[in-house]
Amino acid sequence: MYQGKNFSERASIFIKLLLPVLVYQVISYSSGMIGTFMAGHYSPTDLAGVSMGVNIWNPIMYTLNAIVLALIPIVSQLIGKNKEEEIPTVVRQFLYIAVIISIVLIIGLNTLATPIVDQLGMDSNIAKITKNYLFYESFGVLSIFLYVVLRSFIDSLGLTRLSMIMMIVSVPVNVFFAYSFIFGKFGMPELGGAGNAVAVSVTYTVLFFIALFIVLTNPKINKYKIFEKEKVKFEKWGEIFKLGIPMALATALETVVFSTLSLMVSRFDTTVIASHQAALNFSGFLYTLPVSVANTATIIIAFHVGAKDYKLATEYTKLTVIMGMILSSIAGLIVLLFDTKIPYLYTNDSGVITLTAELLLFAIGFAICDSFASALAGVLRGYKKVVPICVVMFIGYYLVGIPTAYYFVFKQGIGIEGLWIGWIIGLAVYALGVLFYYLYMRRGISKKIKLAK
Template sequence: MYQGKNFSERAGIFINLLLPVLVYQVISYSSGMIGTFMAGHYSSTDLAGVSMGVNIWNPIMYTLNAIVLALIPIVSQLIGKNKEEDIPTVVRQFLYIAVIISIILVIGLNTLATPIVDRLGMDSSIAEITKKYLFYESFGVLSIFLYVVLRSFIDSLGLTKLSMIMMIISVPINVFFTYSFIFGKFGMPELGGAGNAIAVSVTYTVLFFIALFLTLKHPKINKYKIFERERVKFKYWKEIFKLGIPIALATALETVVFSTLSLMVSRFDTTVIASHQAALNFSGFLYTLPVSVANAATIIIAYHVGAKDFKMAKYYTVLSVILGMCSSSIAGIIVLLFDKKIPYLYSNDSGVINLTAHLLLFAIGFAICDSFASALAGVLRGYKKVVPICVVMFVGYYLVGIPCAYYFVFKMGIGIEGLWIGWIIGLAVYALGVLFYYLYMRRGIKKKINLAN
């Protein structure tokens, strides 16, 4: 499994695993973009309101989701260690944890969303849309978390094509309900941009049932008998949270900094907010390339680390970084070729279109730094070295990125461009930190191998 005699064979293995992950990520993010497009064409106010809702929702959801994503390296290493008999119990514990997290999040959204939004000082019309968006998101929380557990389990078995197929099936469902709830079509209520949140909830509910069907019926998955009854076993929770909490913390650091920087512009006018969010949304789409490389790297590296084949893990690390940098080149070419056309996806307002086109140029620097850092972070997750990721991310984002952005925007008066410049500087520091830690870790591994020999 995941072996390769030379570079070309290893590249073929990696790409065979990567492509379904990439298609999944692109479609998944594109589904969110569709809702943003439709909200923008409904009105600029709805685009701004939904974007603010996303900036509050994403840090919370992605952070808690990251805990259950720890399933991938744990299961992949168990397979590498030939301890597959432990896999069913581990997955069941993740399902229990997902239910508990979902309950807490639903209660939190329905009690804290309104006071949080009120404290941001947004325009009242934008704030009202944001509140509705967060309320509607709570409808699908349980489905989202249970689906993520099952999908992560499927991916950890190397069956990434199944995840891709599920996401492809979800596209027409998402488009139909997004259009229906935003514009009030096909008998649905006209909810404006906030209707996108209901569409997301419905879509993930369907995805959960598809994943459930595959888990029960697919011969390579149902042999694990995941849904046999078993009590909660807290002894497994120690490893789950030991790995899951740092991954969640790293995710929180990443998503919160993006949202913090975006919320800095919440006091600007609607045109600036909408333009920034449009450019940020498309940058997120470009990010699906390196994040797919990182996810594939985690699966392969974790397997070889579990098998103690560190030499092969090193080969795949180099391959991951190469593919990550290739992805940044692709992202830069896309922006340069379509810089003047991309903004029309989000709005018909000339002010929003012109400013979005300008901000998209900063996305090139964003992509270069992020691609390199993401690839190595995926490798480190495969080694279960997640705490160092948190440390260097905190330094890069919070001790460098946010202060630089604040200084450029509010002290030097550069405006929205200053926010993006500070952001890129923080990303560059993070990328260098991840690289230095990986090199340090590799030296330690070499010493252990030499002593063993």
């Protein structure tokens, strides 16, 4: 499994696993983008309201989601160690954890969302849309986390094609309900931008039931019998949280900094907020390319680390960096060629279109930095080396990125462009930090390879 005698064979194996992951990520994000497009065409105010809602929701959801995503390297390493009999217990414990996380998050969203939004000092119309968006998101929380557990289990077995198929099936569901609830079509209430959150909740509920059907019926998966009764085993939770909490912390550091910088924009006018959200939304779409490479690397490298085949793990690391650079170069080229066309996907407002086109050029800097940062972060997760990611991310984002952005925006008066410049500088520092740590870690890996020989 994931062997490869030479570079071309390894590249073939990597790409075969990568393509479904890439299609999944692109379609998943594109599906969300469609809702953003619709909100933007409904009104710039709704686009701004959805933007603020996303910037509050994403850090919370992705952070807690990262705990559940720890299932992938844990299960992949168990397969590499030939300890597959331990997999069912691990997956069951993740399901229990997902339920607890969901309950806490639902309560939190319905009690804290309104006071948090009120403290941001945004326009009252935008604030109302943001509150409604967060309220409707809470309906799909349990489905989201249970689905992520099942999908992560499927991916950890190398069956990434099934995840891709699930996401493809979900697209028309999301588009239909987003259109229906935003514009009030087919007998649905007209909720404006907040209707996008209703569509997300419905879509993930459908995805959960599809994933459940696959896990119960696919012979490569149902042999693990993960739904047999088993008590909570807190000793297993220790192993899960040992990896999951640092992964959650790394995700929190990343998503919170993006949202913090975006919330700096909340005091600008509607045109700036909408332009920032449109540019950020498309940059997030491009980010799916290096993230797909990183997720693929985690699966493959965790397997080889579990099997103690450090030589192949090192070879796949090189391949990971190369693939990350190739895809990020493609992302940069897309922006260069279509920066003046992309804004029309989000709005017809001339002011928003002009500013969005300018901000999109900064996405090229994102692509360059991500080619190293995301790829190597995926490699380190395969080794279960998550704490170093947190450290260098904190330095890059919080000690460099946020202060620099704040200085440019509020001290130098550069405006929204200054925020993006500070953002990229922080990301560059993070990328260099991850690279330097991997080079340091590789010295120890080289010694293990020599001892193995």
